[in-house]
Amino acid sequence: xxxxxxxxxxxxxxxxxxxxxxxxxxxxxxxxxxxxxxxxxxxxxxxxxxxxxxxxxxxxxxxxxxxxxxxxxxxxxxxxxxxxxxxxxxxxxxxxxxxxxxxxxxxxxxxxxxxxxxxxxxxxxxxxxxxxxxxxxxxxxxxxxxxxxxxxxxxxxxxxxxxxxxxxxxxxxxxxxxxxxxxxxxxxxxxxxxxxxxxxxxxxxxxxxxxxxxxxxxxxxxxxxxxxxxxxxxxxxxxxxxxxxxxxxxxxxxxxxxxxx
Amino acid sequence: xxxxxxxxxxxxxxxxxxxxxxxxxxxxxxxxxxxxxxxxxxxxxxxxxxxxxxxxxxxxxxxxxxxxxxxxxxxxxxxxxxxxxxxxxxxxxxxxxxxxxxxxxxxxxxxxxxxxxxxxxxxxxxxxxxxxxxxxxxxxxxxxxxxxxxxxxxxxxxxxxxxxxxxxxxxxxxxxxxxxxxxxxxxxxxxxxxxxxxxxxxxxxxxxxxxxxxxxxxxxxxxxxxxxxxxxxxxxxxxxxxxxxxxxxxxxxxxxxxxxxxxxxxxxxxxxxxxxxxxxxxxxxxxxxxxxxxxxxxxxxxxxxxxxxxxxxxxxxxxxxxxxxxxx
Numbered sequence: 001x002x003x004x005x006x007x008x009x010x011x012x013x014x015x016x017x018x019x020x021x022x023x024x025x026x027x028x029x030x031x032x033x034x035x036x037x038x039x040x041x042x043x044x045x046x047x048x049x050x051x052x053x054x055x056x057x058x059x060x061x062x063x064x065x066x067x068x069x070x071x072x073x074x075x076x077x078x079x080x081x082x083x084x085x086x087x088x089x090x091x092x093x094x095x096x097x098x099x100x101x102x103x104x105x106x107x108x109x110x111x112x113x114x115x116x117x118x119x120x121x122x123x124x125x126x127x128x129x130x131x132x133x134x135x136x137x138x139x140x141x142x143x144x145x146x147x148x149x150x151x152x153x154x155x156x157x158x159x160x161x162x163x164x165x166x167x168x169x170x171x172x173x174x175x176x177x178x179x180x181x182x183x184x185x186x187x188x189x190x191x192x193x194x195x196x197x198x199x200x201x202x203x204x205x206x207x208x209x210x211x212x213x214x215x216x217x218x219x220x221x222x223x224x225x226x227x228x229x230x231x232x233x234x235x236x237x238x239x240x241x242x243x244x245x246x247x248x249x250x251x252x253x254x255x256x257x258x259x260x261x
Numbered sequence: 262x263x264x265x266x267x268x269x270x271x272x273x274x275x276x277x278x279x280x281x282x283x284x285x286x287x288x289x290x291x292x293x294x295x296x297x298x299x300x301x302x303x304x305x306x307x308x309x310x311x312x313x314x315x316x317x318x319x320x321x322x323x324x325x326x327x328x329x330x331x332x333x334x335x336x337x338x339x340x341x342x343x344x345x346x347x348x349x350x351x352x353x354x355x356x357x358x359x360x361x362x363x364x365x366x367x368x369x370x371x372x373x374x375x376x377x378x379x380x381x382x383x384x385x386x387x388x389x390x391x392x393x394x395x396x397x398x399x400x401x402x403x404x405x406x407x408x409x410x411x412x413x414x415x416x417x418x419x420x421x422x423x424x425x426x427x428x429x430x431x432x433x434x435x436x437x438x439x440x441x442x443x444x445x446x447x448x449x450x451x452x453x454x455x456x457x458x459x460x461x462x463x464x465x466x467x468x469x470x471x472x473x474x475x476x477x478x479x480x481x482x483x484x485x486x487x488x489x490x491x492x493x494x495x496x497x498x499x500x501x502x503x504x505x506x507x508x509x510x511x512x513x514x515x516x517x518x519x520x521x522x523x524x525x526x527x528x529x530x531x532x533x534x535x536x537x538x539x540x541x542x543x544x545x546x547x548x549x550x551x552x553x554x555x556x557x558x559x560x561x562x563x564x565x566x567x568x569x570x571x572x573x574x575x576x577x578x579x580x581x582x583x584x585x586x587x588x589x
Contacts, residue, residue: 054472075474090472092465094532099458104473106455115454 002029003065005199006051006082006168011060013046020046021057022223028168033190033200035210035232038220039244044203047220048170051201052084053077064167081167085157085174093146098126100145101160129159134185151182158189162196169193170201175209187213207237219243275526275533278577279541282524282570286545290552297555300430307433308502310547311440312495313514314540317521318440318447319491321539323484324522325451327464327531328377330485331388332369333492333518335395337511340366340493341500342399345408355416363493369395370489374482392515399508408506423501436498443491448536460484464531520567521546524574545570 006028013021021043028034038044049055051062053074062069064080071077077084084090091100099106102122109118126141133155145153154174161169171190175183190213193200204210210217210232217230217240227243271277290297316333323330340362347358369391376387424435451457462470463477470477492511500506523529524545525538549566558566 074472078474084472090466090469092462092469092532094465094528095458095461099461103458103462103470104475106458108455115456117453117455117458 002031004028004063005030005032005065007063007066008047008051009061009063011047011050011062012058013043013050013055014058020223021050024060024220024223024225026218026225026228028199028201031194031197031199032216033194033202033214035214035217036201036203036220037207037210037217037240037244041222042220042244043223044220045172046223048084048172048201048203051077052082052170054084078164078166081165082170083161083164083166083168084170084172085154085161086172091145091153091157094144096142096144097130097139097148097156098122098141100156101126101129101163105164125163126159129163130155132162133159133189149182151178151185154178154182154186155189158186162193162198166198168199168201170203172203173205174202175204175206183209207240211237221246273581275535275578275581276538276541278574278581279525279538279545282574283541283545283548286548286552290548290556293556297552300432302551302555304432306547306551307437309499310543311434311436312499312502313518313521313547314440314543315436315443315495315498316488316492316514317518317539317543318443318536319484319488320518321522321525321527321534321536322447322451322460323481323488324519324527324529325464325531325534326460326481326484327467328384328481328485329388329519329529330370330373330384330488330492331515332373332391332395333488334511334514335392335399336366336369336489336492337496337499337514338508339395339399340496341410341506341510342403342408342508344497345410345500345506346402349408356418359418359497362497363490366489366493367486370486371482373489374485377485378478378481396508396512403508405508407508408500410500410504410506419501422498434502436502439494439498444536444540451534451536456480461532461534464528465533517546517567520571524570526574526578528578 004027006026008024008026011021011024011026012019024043024047026047036044036047046055050057051071053071053076056072062071069076069080071080071082074084092103095103098119099117099122102117107118107121108116109121110116123141130139130141135152135155139148139152145156148156158169158174171186174186178186187209190200190202194215202210202214214232217227217232217235218225219227219230219240221244226246230240230243287298296302316337320330320333343365344355344358344362347353347361348355352358353361373384373388373391376382377384420435422435422439425432426435427433451460459470459475459477459480462473462475463480467477496511499510521542522539523542525535525540525542527534527538546567549570550563553563553566554560
């Protein structure tokens with residue numbers, strides 16, 4: 001069995017008096033794709049925010065390859081090889097593709113006091129990365145993000161994670177608002193990421209998308225992990241829905257049959 | 262086909278509209294009154310244009326980062342008062358007084374920046390408050406009277422900042438040289454450097470910029486300090502040229518400067534800025550002010566034209582932005 005890449009132990013998070021995470025233990029192994037599922041308010045977004053440094057946990061520890069790490073900011077997370085791709089891609093729409101890809105880690109050329117960005121390298125690398133993530137259209141890397149479609153924006157965010165060779169890529173609802181072809185591109189990327197040695201956490205409301213790419217499914221409910229080793233090859237979407245909702249077959253069938261008020 | 266695409270790309274640039282407007286102004290005013298392009302008129306117009314222009318250049322960077330500064334007009338009046346008071350009272354030599362005035366202005370910018378970045382108060386409110394504090398201090402210190410500056414001519418620093426020279430029939434001031442240097446420097450910073458990328462990211466999507474490790478707060482703090490320091494430099498240059506450090510000078514300049522920046526194509530909400538556009542915006546407004554007087558329009562009607570230009574340019578920039586986002 002592959003080694004643990006990330007291990008979160010006894011993670012608790014309070015927002016004021018509301019407890020969002022309750023003693024959560026969560027593991028992602030090397031070259032593993034984990035689907036993180038749960039209803040709205042289950043705690044999956046909070047768990048991801050803690051791991052990506054967006055919010056601090058109230059208590060608990062995080063280990064990377066067995067070594068305890070202190071993740072207090074997104075910069076800390078990036079430095080530890082954790083890259084997060086959010087629903088809105090976290091891109092600056094006014095900046096070009098190349099300038100977004102290298103934002104915060106721009107290569108410079110010439111004397112250091114001139115602080116001059118190496119546009120030639122940035123554009124060349126950006127072009128290669130776009131081809132690797134499946135953008136075959138001839139889009140100049142100087143194009144601003146605002147001129148790209150939703151799928152192309154996701155591809156740019158994904159390309160960034162690939163270039164900086166992150167160990168763990170967290171995809172938070174990456175297929176939201178995407179067309180069929182664009183969704184297929186994102187799912188292909190996730191499969192390829194594993195082959196290239198990356199691990200991924202894949203969060204999506206569309207369980208069918210999760211089933212297509214993940215190795216293991218983890219389900220959260222009311223701030224706790226209620227199942228952490230569901231094999232998608234030996235389970236059905238219906239099985240997982242039962243775990244997510246915490247209902248029995250009959251309860252779920254009754255709830256589905258009840259017309260909305 | 263390639264030629265057509267080049268033309269379309271040129272038209273889509275935010276600087277294209279202001280450039281056309283400036284050319285139209287020059288043609289119309291010259292056609293009505295040929296003295297508009299006389300060396301004397303150009304020399305006179307340039308003098309004050311570049312003083313306001315220095316502030317507009319710094320304001321461009323600040324607005325690109327998503328903030329603006331309403332206290333620049335007050336700092337424009339306050340800083341020369343500080344410098345000349347220190348010098349006239351024989352507290353320190355003029356060179357040192359100049360440095361002290363610039364440093365105090367930068368500290369004013371630092372306070373503005375700290376309020377905005379740490380307390381998360383909108384820059385509109387913070388700098389409005391600072392405007393009143395700074396203007397009030399200048400009036401209180403001087404009892405409302407201008408400080409004498411007529412002994413500045415002997416000082417080397419006055420020559421470096423505002424010394425005049427002739428090129429043919431044109432009488433030009435060193436302030437024009439400084440304006441060009443600052444414009445080239447800021448253009449380079451915004452378009453070619455890492456810091457320029459951070460400025461645009463800080464204004465465009467501060468959360469995304471922070472997530473990528475950009476220190477958004479520090480970027481904004483530096484720009485607030487730069488903006489105040491440039492307002493101080495412009496005020497000092499103006500005080501030497503006019504031989505008066507009036508605590509009331511600079512009133513209303515903040516809005517004129519912001520108008521120059523916005524007309525040039527910099528986005529009011531941040532994320533997109535253009536130094537070339539601001540230079541055009543500076544000349545559009547100053548040319549308009551000069552031109553309408555020369556063609557006989559009452560000076561009091563100036564604001565009507567400025568308001569119309571701002572509205573027209575906003576509509577143009579908005580239209581171009583929409584086309585751009587639609588991929589046309």
